[in-house]
Amino acid sequence: MTDEVMAEINTGLQAHISGDRAGARERFTALWERIGEDGDPLHRCALAHYMADVCDDPADELAWDLRALAAADSLTDERAKEYHATLAVRGFYPSLHLNLAEDYRKLGDHESAKKHWELGRGTLGALGDDPYGLGIIEAYDALATRLGLEPDSPDFRARR
Structure with missing residues (x-):
């Protein structure tokens, strides 16, 4: 079973890796609006973690990294393993x-x-x-x- 949100996060990550920071940021912003602060912790953790990497302002980067940490704190191994057995x-x-x-x-x-x-x-x-x-x-x-x-x-x- 494919996790469509994780696939979209990966698409944004690939945009960032290929040098399209602005495009990645746009994708991540739109995706965050869909999943929000109360969404799946795995999605929030991954998305916030990668969103921090495309921020230009260190204070924004910090805010996203804090979101990623908070999401990890609410994430279970069971949920992580649903996405990938080794996580x-x-x-x-x-x-x-x-x-x-x-x-x-x-x-x-x-x-x-x-x-x-x-x-x-x-x-x-x-x-x-x-x-x-x-x-x-x-x-x-x-x-x-x-x-x-x-x-x-x-x-x-x-x-x-």
Whole structure:
């Protein structure tokens, strides 16, 4: 069974990946109007997560990433597995907290950035040792540097 909303989200994501940020934003906005704040948590999480990536204003990006986190908090593994058998909600949190930490850093709120960096770092065990998981870990390490965490500190390295 095809999830039409997830297919539409993927179409918007592909537009973004191909360089059409404005087109992706338009698709995502129209789709959000359809599913809304009370829609399916999987749809809200995915859509808000990708919508944040096409925002030009860091405050808007933060608002969308907060929506994605709230949706993940209400999402069940059962619902995630209905979409794809390999999904587990705990696997969403490393990326969600990474994005929030970066949003707060861009906005100059380094305390909130470090808080989300720490929260996300605690979820890295949910990632596999695949290119996606390793990329997220590298992104945590790079963000640690931007946040001024000391390279020799045990807090610096996300996970090895």
